[in-house]
Amino acid sequence: MVMPLALLEKSLNKRVTLLLKDSRTLEGRLVGYDEFMNMVLEDTEERTVEQTRKIGSVILRGNNVVSISP
Amino acid sequence: MVMPLALLEKSLNKRVTLLLKDSRTLEGRLVGYDEFMNMVLEDTEERTVEQTRKIGSVILRGNNVVSISP
Amino acid sequence: MVMPLALLEKSLNKRVTLLLKDSRTLEGRLVGYDEFMNMVLEDTEERTVEQTRKIGSVILRGNNVVSISP
Amino acid sequence: MVMPLALLEKSLNKRVTLLLKDSRTLEGRLVGYDEFMNMVLEDTEERTVEQTRKIGSVILRGNNVVSISP
Amino acid sequence: MVMPLALLEKSLNKRVTLLLKDSRTLEGRLVGYDEFMNMVLEDTEERTVEQTRKIGSVILRGNNVVSISP
Amino acid sequence: MVMPLALLEKSLNKRVTLLLKDSRTLEGRLVGYDEFMNMVLEDTEERTVEQTRKIGSVILRGNNVVSISP
Amino acid sequence: MVMPLALLEKSLNKRVTLLLKDSRTLEGRLVGYDEFMNMVLEDTEERTVEQTRKIGSVILRGNNVVSISP
Numbered sequence: 001m002v003m004p005l006a007l008l009e010k011s012l013n014k015r016v017t018l019l020l021k022d023s024r025t026l027e028g029r030l031v032g033y034d035e036f037m038n039m040v041l042e043d044t045e046e047r048t049v050e051q052t053r054k055i056g057s058v059i060l061r062g063n064n065v066v067s068i069s070p
Numbered sequence: 071m072v073m074p075l076a077l078l079e080k081s082l083n084k085r086v087t088l089l090l091k092d093s094r095t096l097e098g099r100l101v102g103y104d105e106f107m108n109m110v111l112e113d114t115e116e117r118t119v120e121q122t123r124k125i126g127s128v129i130l131r132g133n134n135v136v137s138i139s140p
Numbered sequence: 141m142v143m144p145l146a147l148l149e150k151s152l153n154k155r156v157t158l159l160l161k162d163s164r165t166l167e168g169r170l171v172g173y174d175e176f177m178n179m180v181l182e183d184t185e186e187r188t189v190e191q192t193r194k195i196g197s198v199i200l201r202g203n204n205v206v207s208i209s210p
Numbered sequence: 211m212v213m214p215l216a217l218l219e220k221s222l223n224k225r226v227t228l229l230l231k232d233s234r235t236l237e238g239r240l241v242g243y244d245e246f247m248n249m250v251l252e253d254t255e256e257r258t259v260e261q262t263r264k265i266g267s268v269i270l271r272g273n274n275v276v277s278i279s280p
Numbered sequence: 281m282v283m284p285l286a287l288l289e290k291s292l293n294k295r296v297t298l299l300l301k302d303s304r305t306l307e308g309r310l311v312g313y314d315e316f317m318n319m320v321l322e323d324t325e326e327r328t329v330e331q332t333r334k335i336g337s338v339i340l341r342g343n344n345v346v347s348i349s350p
Numbered sequence: 351m352v353m354p355l356a357l358l359e360k361s362l363n364k365r366v367t368l369l370l371k372d373s374r375t376l377e378g379r380l381v382g383y384d385e386f387m388n389m390v391l392e393d394t395e396e397r398t399v400e401q402t403r404k405i406g407s408v409i410l411r412g413n414n415v416v417s418i419s420p
Numbered sequence: 421m422v423m424p425l426a427l428l429e430k431s432l433n434k435r436v437t438l439l440l441k442d443s444r445t446l447e448g449r450l451v452g453y454d455e456f457m458n459m460v461l462e463d464t465e466e467r468t469v470e471q472t473r474k475i476g477s478v479i480l481r482g483n484n485v486v487s488i489s490p
Contacts, residue, residue: 001082001103002110004129012421021134022443022486023080023092032422037108037131038457040422059424059488061457064441066092071152072172072180072198091204093162107178107201136162138199141222141241141252144269158273161274163232194264197232207270211292217347231344235299241320247318253307270299276302278339281362282382282407301414302374309405317388317411346372348409351432352452352460354479371484373442387458387481416442418479 008033011070016041019066026058037062037070078103082140085097086111089136094118107132148173151210156181159206164188166198177202218243221280226251229276234258236268247272281330288313296321299346304328306338317342358383361420366391369416374398376408387412425441430452431436431490436461444468457482 011030018026018039025048028041039060046055081100088096090110095118096137098111116125151170158166158179168184179200186195221240228236228249235258238251249270256265291310298319299304305328308321319340326335361380368376368389375398378391389410396405431450438446438459445468448461459480466475 004102004104004108004110007102007110007127007129008459014134018465020486021092022441022460024477032424038424040427055489057427057490058425061431061482061485063133063483065131066134066484067092067131069125070127070129073154074172074174074178074180077172077180077199091162113164133203134199136200136204137158137201139195140197144242144244144250146250147242147267147269156239161232202271202274204250206230206274207271207272208263209271214314214318214320214326217312217337217339218321231302271348272341273343276300276344277341279335280337280339284382284390287382287390287407287409298405301372317380342411343413345411346370346414347411349405350407350409351421352423353457354452354460355453357452357479369488371442396425412481413483415481416440416484417446420477420479 005033005035005037005070008037008039008068011068014070016019017069018060019068021062021066023063026055028058034062035044037065037068039068072137075103075105076139078107078109079137084098084140088107088130088138089139090130091134092121096130098128104132107135107138108134108136145173145175148177148179148208149210151208154210157209159209160199160200161204161206166195166200168198174202177205177208179205179208186202215245215247217242217280218249220277221245221278224280228270229279229280230270231274231276236265236270238268244272247275247278249275251277285315285317287350288317288348289318291348294350297349298327298340299349300340301344301346306335306340308338314342317345317348319345321349353406355383355385355387356376357420358387359374364420367419368410369419370410371414371416376405376410378408386390387415387418389415390420422461425453425455427490428457428488431488434449438480439453439485439489440480441484441486446475447482448478454482457485457488459485459488 016030028044032040044055044058086100098114102110114125114128156170165187167205168181184195184198225237226240238254252267254265296310308324312320324335324338366380378394382390394405425436436450448464464475464478
């Protein structure tokens with residue numbers, strides 16, 4: 001059994017891909033999270049259907065996150 | 071009586087099909103979940119009306135999940 | 141007075157019709173539920189305006205359910 | 211002062227009209243409710259802009275209800 | 281300082297205008313409310329862009345209310 | 351450090367501009383609020399893209415408020 | 421490990437960029453926040469696809485915030 005938060009813990013300091021409710025994709029290094037699945041990414045790239053751009057560090061509110069791929 | 075979380079427990083390490091609120095379908099092996107129905111899938115395939123693609127491991131936030139078919 | 145959860149209890153092992161927020165209709169045998177109105181259906185048929193298809197067992201998240209008809 | 215739940219209590223076994231978030235109207239006899247305003251209706255008629263149809267008994271999730279007219 | 285619930289209390293038995301999330305406007309006499317801002321109106325008129333109609337008594341779920349004008 | 355509720359406290363009896371989720375703007379004198387950021391405005395003007403109109407006193411439910419500018 | 425709220429704390433009195441659910445971007449100096457990620461910005465600029473405008477101080481409700489870039 002792999003608890004969802006345990007997999008986040010294992011993903012610390014690794015690159016993850018987040019899908020957000022507004023259908024943007026963020027790819028960055030996961031450097032922190034809390035029990036609400038709020039997350040901190042570094043060296044983040046944001047991808048939409050139109051473009052890709054670097055956005056550096058970002059704090060994500062967990063309730064906007066659909067899925068996280070380690 | 072089959073409690074919803076008990077059926078998730080029975081589905082561990084088996085393939086399940088998730089329907090998400092954004093109408094994507096994910097099919098993968100369920101390797102973990104928590105009491106909020108956050109889930110961890112492995113060997114996951116994502117299907118939309120346009121395409122099917124492999125997305126490997128994924129953590130799903132429970133509040134984006136509509137239904138789970140074991 | 142018929143409490144909503146009491147009517148779910150009485151509907152166990154009987155066929156019920158669920159209307160979901162995404163306007164799909166599910167008809168199946170109710171085999172379980174919890175206090176959040178998460179439910180487990182078996183021998184389920186899903187109906188949309190376009191089609192009807194058998195989807196077997198399914199766990200429904202209560203917050204996607206609009207109404208349940210015993 | 212008429213507390214909202216007290217008016218529901220007074221409406222037991224009487225016909226009420228519910229407006230749902232999806233803009234359907236349900237008219238039926240209120241036979242039960244709980245503190246979340248989940249409700250049980252009997253002899254229910256559902257009305258949309260297109261049609262009226264009898265749907266018998268129905269359990270409504272309170273968070274889909276906009277208003278209740280005794 | 282006028283607390284929001286204190287202003288509701290002061291508005292009891294007076295006519296108020298409610299704006300709902302679905303952009304309908306209800307005007308009626310406020311006869312009750314609870315701490316979730318569920319409310320009871322009497323002699324209510326509902327106004328949409330298309331029409332005005334009398335709907336008598338109505339229980340409103342607080343989470344569908346945007347604003348209340350005494 | 352300026353806590354959000356402390357800034358509301360400091361704004362009491364001053365004019366503030368609220369942006370609502372339905373994209374209306376309200377400008378009025380803040381005369382009260384509670385811990386859910388429900389607020390009471392007086393001498394309020396409502397502005398939409400089409401028009402500006404005076405709406406006097408208004409109670410706003412906090413969960414419909416996006417931002418408050420003192 | 422960088423907890424999300426710890427990164428907000430470190431960002432105090434620095435300029436941050438907020439993305440809101442309604443897809444506006446706010447850039448301003450973060451002068452306060454609480455545990456719900458309600459925030460106070462000063463010297464704020466609001467950017468939409470159409471325009472940029474100065475809006476001074478603003479209190480943001482956390483549940484409208486998608487992401488914060490320090």
